[in-house]
Amino acid sequence: MPLPDTVRHGWAVARKDLLVEFRSRTALIAAATFVVLVLVVFNFGRDPTAVSNVALAPSVLWVTFTFAAMLALNRAFQLELENQALDGLLLAPIGRGSIYLGKLIANLVFVATVEILGVPLLALFFNVRILPYAASLAGLIALATIGFVAVGTLFSAMTVRTRFADVLLPVMLLPFMIPPIIWAVEATARVLANRPLSEIAGMLKMLGAYDIVFVSVALLLFPTTVSE
Amino acid sequence: MKMLRAGRWITAIALLLLAGVYVRALVYTPVERTQGLAQKIYYLHVPAAIWAETAMILVGLAGVFYLFLKDPRLDRFAAASAEVGMVFAAIILTTGPIWAKPIWGTWWTWDSRLTLTLLLFLLYVGYLLLRSAVVDPAMRARYAAVLGICGMVLVPFIHFSVYLWRTLHPMPIVLKPSSPSLPGSMLATLLFSWGVFTLLYVGFVVQRYALSYLREQLEAAGEVGHA
Amino acid sequence: MLRAEGLRHKFGTVRALDDVSFSVQPGQTLAVFGPNGAGKTTLLRVLGGLIQPQQGRVQVDGGRRAIGWIGHQPQLYAQLTVAENLRFWASLYDTRPPADLLPRFGLEEYANRPVRALSRGLIQRTAIARALVHDPPVLLLDEPFTGLDRVAAETLSQLLSQHAAGGRATVLVTHNVEEGTELATDVAFMRNGRFVHCAPRSGRSARGIAEEYRNAVA
Numbered sequence: 001m002p003l004p005d006t007v008r009h010g011w012a013v014a015r016k017d018l019l020v021e022f023r024s025r026t027a028l029i030a031a032a033t034f035v036v037l038v039l040v041v042f043n044f045g046r047d048p049t050a051v052s053n054v055a056l057a058p059s060v061l062w063v064t065f066t067f068a069a070m071l072a073l074n075r076a077f078q079l080e081l082e083n084q085a086l087d088g089l090l091l092a093p094i095g096r097g098s099i100y101l102g103k104l105i106a107n108l109v110f111v112a113t114v115e116i117l118g119v120p121l122l123a124l125f126f127n128v129r130i131l132p133y134a135a136s137l138a139g140l141i142a143l144a145t146i147g148f149v150a151v152g153t154l155f156s157a158m159t160v161r162t163r164f165a166d167v168l169l170p171v172m173l174l175p176f177m178i179p180p181i182i183w184a185v186e187a188t189a190r191v192l193a194n195r196p197l198s199e200i201a202g203m204l205k206m207l208g209a210y211d212i213v214f215v216s217v218a219l220l221l222f223p224t225t226v227s228e
Numbered sequence: 229m230k231m232l233r234a235g236r237w238i239t240a241i242a243l244l245l246l247a248g249v250y251v252r253a254l255v256y257t258p259v260e261r262t263q264g265l266a267q268k269i270y271y272l273h274v275p276a277a278i279w280a281e282t283a284m285i286l287v288g289l290a291g292v293f294y295l296f297l298k299d300p301r302l303d304r305f306a307a308a309s310a311e312v313g314m315v316f317a318a319i320i321l322t323t324g325p326i327w328a329k330p331i332w333g334t335w336w337t338w339d340s341r342l343t344l345t346l347l348l349f350l351l352y353v354g355y356l357l358l359r360s361a362v363v364d365p366a367m368r369a370r371y372a373a374v375l376g377i378c379g380m381v382l383v384p385f386i387h388f389s390v391y392l393w394r395t396l397h398p399m400p401i402v403l404k405p406s407s408p409s410l411p412g413s414m415l416a417t418l419l420f421s422w423g424v425f426t427l428l429y430v431g432f433v434v435q436r437y438a439l440s441y442l443r444e445q446l447e448a449a450g451e452v453g454h455a
Numbered sequence: 456m457l458r459a460e461g462l463r464h465k466f467g468t469v470r471a472l473d474d475v476s477f478s479v480q481p482g483q484t485l486a487v488f489g490p491n492g493a494g495k496t497t498l499l500r501v502l503g504g505l506i507q508p509q510q511g512r513v514q515v516d517g518g519r520r521a522i523g524w525i526g527h528q529p530q531l532y533a534q535l536t537v538a539e540n541l542r543f544w545a546s547l548y549d550t551r552p553p554a555d556l557l558p559r560f561g562l563e564e565y566a567n568r569p570v571r572a573l574s575r576g577l578i579q580r581t582a583i584a585r586a587l588v589h590d591p592p593v594l595l596l597d598e599p600f601t602g603l604d605r606v607a608a609e610t611l612s613q614l615l616s617q618h619a620a621g622g623r624a625t626v627l628v629t630h631n632v633e634e635g636t637e638l639a640t641d642v643a644f645m646r647n648g649r650f651v652h653c654a655p656r657s658g659r660s661a662r663g664i665a666e667e668y669r670n671a672v673a
Contacts, residue, residue: 012543012546083532092547228505228506
């Protein structure tokens with residue numbers, strides 16, 4: 001299959017998803033509310049003499065990101081089932097891979113929006129310096145997000161067509177989310193503590209490998225989740 | 229049914245031999261110097277861990293072949309292997325803390341390998357939940373294959389991360405590049421136990437496989453509804 | 456134009472398709488009647504490539520690009536406008552919606568309204584327009600008249616006769632033998648996954664066919 005076609009159709013699907021989300025904004029508002037809630041609650045539950053800001057910040061950051069991702073993932077295919085639009089996508093002369101790619105892009109844009117919102121809020125509420133590390137932090141967050149959103153997008157294509165979809169997706173995704181999130185949290189902590197980049201090279205490599213492996217696996221497996 | 233009986237026999241023999249493992253571990257194997265008697269659990273812990281991981285890989289391989297061949301036998305095997313794998317993961321999660329309490333002084337610790345056995349356990353829980361949530365058998369088999377393959381791919385990540393994290397856990401002393409650094413009698417007990425656990429795995433899987441086959445036959449005859 | 460050979464498919468132990476073969480030539484309209492659970496929707500999904508049959512094969516001249524589909528559900532995104540919906544679906548076929556599409560269905564003034572703000576009848580018309588964005592030579596229709604209001608039903612009838620007159624093929628499945636009989640050039644009855652009758656209509660009246668259907672299926 002020529003690559004440009006897959007990407008072009010994938011982008012068409014993603015743009016449509018983002019337009020739908022932009023029109024309703026329900027999920028985005030829910031995610032943003034959640035980010036603010038978590039940042040506030042964690043700050044008040046913390047004993048400032050025992051736990052420093054910088055020590056707590058990475059965990060808080062990734063908790064908010066994973067929940068935001070859950071919100072995005074649950075609605076990605078829900079949208080297609082509402083009027084059986086998924087059948088329309090499957091009937092169209094586009095590769096199944098394009099549908100996956102479109103959903104992945106839309107989910108990533110959604111999560112990235114929450115992340116772009118969450119990081120400055122974290123800096124503000126937790127009084128953490130992020131500007132000097134902005135570039136490495138952005139790279140790290142992107143690397144960690146791609147992997148678990150790729151797996152989650154694949155799984156949500158299955159769970160939406162089962163009973164109790166909303167419960168099943170988090171349970172299935174949990175073991176796949178924990179390794180990259182743990183690497184990401186540890187790496188974030190080191191970045192914020194201004195440690196040399198070489199200290200997190202191992203984790204970055206693991207995150208990179210996870211991304212490459214699971215994006216490829218998901219692209220290969222996605223067609224079997226939608227065709228009967 | 230012949231297969232079910234065979235599975236029962238294999239399991240019975242394996243359980244008998246498991247008692248043999250205990251006897252051998254307690255009576256004929258020297259007490260480890262630093263860890264004392266608590267180290268005995270090692271002979272159950274390590275083989276169970278090996279099979280909990282291997283079972284997931286077999287689930288994934290069955291999934292790969294299912295997607296090509298669409299043979300329901302592969303799906304039945306995957307389901308059986310996952311259930312047995314979950315039991316083994318549960319064994320580690322219960323025996324692990326029993327070992328950890330006297331040695332590390334705490335029941336649970338966020339040691340990476342303990343964490344990742346937990347992940348393995350959760351992987352099985354997710355897999356079996358997904359199976360129970362899909363009614364159509366063909367769709368269930370396809371979905372299960374997809375999740376099984378992803379699980380199989382996750383296992384090496386789980387395994388490699390052992391070397392990435394600071395860990396309390398004893399480093400592997402048997403399956404490592406250099407030759408095993410274990411006294412001969414301990415190694416023999418371990419290998420014996422591993423053989424017994426292999427037999428246990430086979431026995432359980434054969435029984436589960438036979439049961440789900442019988443269940444499908446009944447469903448086909450319309451005698452029981454969907455689970 | 457469209458050929459099905461020896462289609463067989465089971466869901467678990469239920470036989471949804473049991474050795475179904477037929478072909479539809481340009482200008483033909485095949486109406487498949489059958490009770491609920493006879494395998495009609497499965498047949499249509501197999502023809503559209505949504506289900507891989509366990510046995511047999513389907514050939515559509517022009518492949519997936521040639522197929523237009525109208526089902527129970529409108530396959531529209533409620534938050535997007537009519538024009539946005541049509542543009543999106545057309546883009547998947549690497550084309551743009553034909554300029555006369557909206558006027559044909561009396562939808563020009565609603566082009567920039569979100570679909571969820573439209574009445575049921577307008578949504579149905581939009582759904583039909585959606586199926587035609589790429590001017591498909593083969594139309595697959597699943598209970599197309601069910602729940603349509605009178606205007607939409609007339610529009611659809613008109614459209615189908617134009618479609619057939621233009622030398623195109625249509626397969627229509629329904630459980631309601633009163634629907635679509637006038638448009639059919641060929642009639643099939645389906646029961647338990649099998650075609651129990653498949654013949655040209657050859658001048659039979661709608662009432663006559665309804666009578667035959669009851670005898671064949673009941």
